[in-house]
Amino acid sequence: MNPDPEQPQQTSNQKYFPQGFFEALGEEKIRELVKIFYSYLIQSSLRPMFPDDIQESEIKAADFMIQVMGGPKYYLEKRGPARMRARHLPFAIDEKARKEWMSCYRQALDDIEMSEENKNHIWNFLEEQSRWMVNR
């Protein structure tokens, strides 16, 4: 069964991340991953979709990732219910954009020091969630 990204109450995703996943990985590791991801994203053809100041995007994305992995609910506290599909509707995201976005995460996951098992959990989560964001 698919998780419903529009569910306002949904703050973490136990389908993808086992109990203790966040604690084992740590907040800094997740922030590092997101930072590497954006270093690739700004070199990609998706760059114009994002604000000039990519640091804000980095914080929002890391806050969200920390939350879904079972960490503190920074995103909910700062930005409210996730509603990720709705938040992406203003941006024209087709399959080509999704693939490019995923390839930035592929490179970031290849770069970062982390167990293959944990990388797979993150990859599988992104692979499925990213399909919900395709809106064109």
Ligand code: HEM
């Ligand atoms: C399918 C490819 C995707 C593209 C092209 C894309 C693109 C974007 C763009 C252009 C923004 C607005 C700029 C910004 O606020 O940083 C954004 C925001 C965001 N995206 Fe994505 N995104 C994709 C998939 C995802 C996925 C799979 C997730 C998480 C599971 C995600 C999480 C976020 C978050 C947390 C924000 C900030 C929303 C806010 O609070 O304003 N994105 N994305």
